[in-house]
Amino acid sequence: MAKRRDEGEDGEGESVLDEGQAEAAARDVDEPVISFRDVHVAYDRPILKGVSFTLSPGTTKIVLGGSGSGKTTILRIMLGLLKADAGSVVVDGTEVTALSEEEMRDVRLKIGMVFQEGALFDSLTVGENVGYRLIEEGKLDEAEIEARVREMLGFVGLATHFDKMPSDLSGGQKRRVAFARALVARPQIMFYDEPTTGLDPITATTITDLICKVRDLDGVSSILVTHQLRDAYNVARTFMIKKDDEYVTSVVEDVSTVEGTEFMMLREGTVVFEGSPHELQTSADPYIREFLS
Numbered sequence: 001m002a003k004r005r006d007e008g009e010d011g012e013g014e015s016v017l018d019e020g021q022a023e024a025a026a027r028d029v030d031e032p033v034i035s036f037r038d039v040h041v042a043y044d045r046p047i048l049k050g051v052s053f054t055l056s057p058g059t060t061k062i063v064l065g066g067s068g069s070g071k072t073t074i075l076r077i078m079l080g081l082l083k084a085d086a087g088s089v090v091v092d093g094t095e096v097t098a099l100s101e102e103e104m105r106d107v108r109l110k111i112g113m114v115f116q117e118g119a120l121f122d123s124l125t126v127g128e129n130v131g132y133r134l135i136e137e138g139k140l141d142e143a144e145i146e147a148r149v150r151e152m153l154g155f156v157g158l159a160t161h162f163d164k165m166p167s168d169l170s171g172g173q174k175r176r177v178a179f180a181r182a183l184v185a186r187p188q189i190m191f192y193d194e195p196t197t198g199l200d201p202i203t204a205t206t207i208t209d210l211i212c213k214v215r216d217l218d219g220v221s222s223i224l225v226t227h228q229l230r231d232a233y234n235v236a237r238t239f240m241i242k243k244d245d246e247y248v249t250s251v252v253e254d255v256s257t258v259e260g261t262e263f264m265m266l267r268e269g270t271v272v273f274e275g276s277p278h279e280l281q282t283s284a285d286p287y288i289r290e291f292l293s
Ligand SMILES: Nc1ncnc2c1ncn2[C@@H]1O[C@H](COP(=O)(O)OP(=O)(O)O)[C@@H](O)[C@H]1O
Pocket: 043, 044, 047, 065, 066, 067, 068, 069, 070, 071, 072, 073, 074
């Protein structure tokens, strides 16, 4: 983790977090931001069969696994959209398994989420889409919301698109607007559910770069569900700093040295692998080898 933290400290990175929030994110470095302990969920049949993992502050957990293995289910549980039948789920110090809908709302405010489809409101402008959550919340006035929305659009490289409609945007731009929308409440935790699906490799890189940018400039902790190994490794090996108003990207070729990214592989509701990018690459497990090939 040394590399990422050092860079974060020297760079006068323009943070999307308030100072207080950045402090909160930096504290309790060893305390996991998220922990799952022996979580079970069943619909008509068992879906998660004793899933355990932790997410350390400022790191990214990349969740791999075939379709139907339970990846989205894990995110839904942390968002309180689904209750675990057994086990413990702690999000930022709060056990969420027994929370009321009202209490869950406070937890959800700490989390930003980018879905596969982006799911923008077609009848709202880009700016209205990004500001939606703040408008609903009603805590900030119009000028404050506009300023925040413009800042977020700048962060995702779409500063001039404030008044556009979603139908005016390319697929990659829509995904970046969805990203800005997820960041607007300055979450300390981000979930990405297959955020690059359907994008060409170059456009996909603009999304994985953003994932690295919030991780490195703001210390945001994240869970990335993907079946694109290429994107997963790009997230693990790309590091961002801000220097003199420019974002500088460095790409580490040899993933055996990178820290801050952990992989987890699910198979039929069970964690079959957890480890570093290097451990994944060098795993001799036949199932993993086949998944990676
Ligand atoms: N509401 C539901 N009712 C019944 N089964 C469901 C429901 N939601 C998901 N499942 C089942 O749970 C399993 C895991 O789903 P999911 O977590 O979405 O998989 P993944 O995201 O890994 O593709 C799948 O077999 C899916 O069919």
